[in-house]
Amino acid sequence: MARAAVIGFVVSFSQSALAGPESAAKPSYALAMHGDPALPADFTAMPYANPDAPKGGRLVEGLLGTFDSLNPFIVKGIAVQRIRGYVVESLMARGNDEPFTLYGLLAQSVETDDARSYVTFRIDPRARFSDGKPVLAEDVLFSWQLLRDKGRPNHRQYYAKVARAKALDPLTIRFDFGDVQDRELPLILGLMPIFPKHAVDAETFEETSLSPPIGSGPYRVSAVKAGASVTLTRNPDYWGRDLPVNRGLWNFDEIRIEYFREANSHFEAFKRGLYDYRVETEPLRWHDGYDFPAARDGAVIRDAVRTGLPQPTEVLVFNTRRPVFADIRVREALLQLFDFAWINHNYFFDLYTRAAGFFAGSELSAYARAADSGELKLLKPYLSRLRPDFIDGSYRLPASDASGRDRVAMRRALSLLAEAGYELDGTIMRRRDDHQPLAFEILVTTRDQERIALAFARDVKRVGIQASVRTVDAVQFDQRRISFDFDMIPNRWDQSLSPGNEQYFYWGAEAADTNGTRNYMGVKDPAVDAMIAAMIAAREHPEFVDAVRALDRVLASGFYVIPLYNIQEQWIARWNRIERPKANALTGYLPETWWARPSTQR
Incomplete structure (x- = not known):
């Protein structure tokens, strides 16, 4: 019975008009980004769950902030994120012991070809929304169209890649991708939240609402x-x-x-x-x-x-949309002035380490690694723009003497600022051409962020840079971050072992001009977009690792952030x-x- 419940293979249905010569693919209980699923078809529970856990009682969560919406699938408002997964389900569920593998949830089975040019989902006939209505292919088609046209920027970006979508029968839906080379798309669609067509008004979907949504979740x-x-x-x-x-x-x-x-x-x-x-x-x-x-x-x-994931990276983000941070030499000079050793010892009991890049502590990190032949092939069109120390792996973040007034770091910073057209005028750092002071604001929302920002403001003041620290509540901070209304903010990026299309949302050129994305620094670099494209087109794991490391290398070399510390x-x-x-x-x-x-x- 367990095998039958999990696999749920369906009677063959005609796809000849859509599938072409590669229609021999078989429906499966799971789908992995690379390789095979770790769990067999007859698995009975996830290895990190206790199948005998008692039911009952109450869990009270405490969150910092507020909310004005129960719809986390749109940009507008501050939403309750627990709606996703707990109330509104997706077609498939993540296996949290694997880099990126999905197992059947609303979808009893999934089918795709070797080229991943299409994906077909067969809905479990038992699936029901909380009002008792069955989950049907038309609900999946409706959800895809709704999020493609009115969802968050990442949803619009992902789902617009689908060339055609069609319900093959009441419980089966197929998505075709045309010429799009994106091997992650079948999994992205597997994680698509599914709404009841009969209970959602598409015309008002983009407006915040506190009306309880109807979903199929627990x-x-x-x-x-x-x-x-x-x-x-x-x-x-x-x-x-x-x-x-x-x-x-x-x-x-x-x-x-x-x-x-x-x-x-x-x-x-x-x-x-x-x-x-x-x-x-x-x-x-x-x-x-x-x-x-x-x-x-x-x-x-x-x-x-x-965890087994890349270490989350805490950073100070430069908003390069602001003229003060448009020059890479200014950004690198400010990085030189951040005294990690002093802050780590005096504030954090030496608990932290530090690395450049966004995949620290994993095989995906490029920090302190020379680019191999695969990376060099990907980076070849952009090598003239990359510093040799980022290519050969010799670049290291500045190491201060932990005094809080490292003179070597100050000299390096002053040299970079001079190259960028700045000079000291008494105790004020000014641009030579118009005498404007080098000044910016650091926007923070917690005590810990404020302490780091104040220490950094103290350090940069020694070379005549004016950094003011402004503390706001969590709601205002989030609103200003979403609209890119800041000079510098602290931020944290968490990465998986299978980064993919979300990287466009983090640092893609299109995302730089779209409110609600996480491209807070305003990166617009064709090399970044090219590495993300290579990453999601990779068929084998070594190719994938090369593409992620190349992306990490390009981002680090742009000095878009000041790495604060890595959380282990x-x-x-x-x-x-x-x-x-x-x-x-x-x-x-x-x-x-x-x-x-x-x-x-x-």
Whole structure:
């Protein structure tokens, strides 16, 4: 029965008019970006889940910020992100122990050819929306069209690559890609959220709304307190609760999400037990902030989780749309002036390391690696623009003496600024041609960000640069970040072991002019776009690694950010009324696999 439930192979249906000579592909229970799925067709549960986890109880999450929308699929508004996955499902589900493999969820099977020129999904006939209506191919077609035309910029970009889409029967839909060379597209479509055509008004989809959406997922929105809290209640009739991808997941009867507008009150609420877990991001707090009674007596447990992913990168982002940061020499000079060693020792107890690039700690990182023949072939049209030290792997981030006033770094910075047309006028760094001071604002929202920004402002002041630090609340920060209304901001990029089309969203030229993307620095570089294209066209893993390293190399050489530090662990604090599986996923902590200790269920 398990094998039948997972594989769900369907009776052959005619595709001759669409498929052509490569129609011999077989439907499958899973699809991997490279290689084969790690789990067999008859798997019974994910290895990082506890299939015997008890059901019941409540999980209370505490988030910093607020919300004004229950639609996370549009740019407008600040949405509750938990809607995705918990309420609105996709055709397939990620295997979180693999770089990029999807297993059947709403789709009972998936089919594609070797060239990945099309993908066909067969919907599980048991699949139902929370109002009891069946999930049909027309809902998938509607969702694709809706997100292609009115979704977030990344959705519009991804789904516009589909040349044709057609429902072959009530439960089967096929997408053809024409001449597009993108081997990731079948997986991207597999992760597409599916909406009920009968319950969504396409005309008002782009407007924020607090009306509970109808989805096919394990939870329904049961209560909303605008800007303050959202309650999700487990659907007792959830159609997919016995699927292997779901066994041991979605264990709480209720999930309540509480919002806090200020960081200190957010932490104090956790100490009082007002919410159940927090992801800690401040090293100082993790080091000495958990010396309160509940943490000392074991009621609060601290987990340090190492993942198999590239280390998340915390940076200060230059908005190169602003004239002050248009010159790469100015950006490199400011990088020279950032005293990582001093900050790491005095603020972070030497807990952090630092690397250039965006895939640190993984085989995808180009930092301190010479470009191999595969990379050089990809980079050949752009080699004249890249510094030799970035090609041969000899480039290193500046290493200061941790004094807070490293003279060698200051001399390097002054030399670069002189090349860029700046000179000291008394104690002020000015442009020689118009005498404008070199000045900018650093926009921050947390205490930790503010401390780093103030230390950096102190360092650059020594060479006559005026950096002001402005602290705003999380809502204003997010609004200004989305609209690129800043000079410099702190930011964090998290990467997977299978980066793909989302990289266009992070640093593609088109994204630079589109509000709501994550191209905060305003990168517009044909070499970047070319490396992303090579990455998603790669058929074999070595080709893929070459393309990602080449992308990493090009981005690092552009000095678009000041790397602050790389995070090697996830820090999770939780009250002991919440339990989790012993095994961690490759991706780290997963609250959907947790459960309430039976004796403490609320």
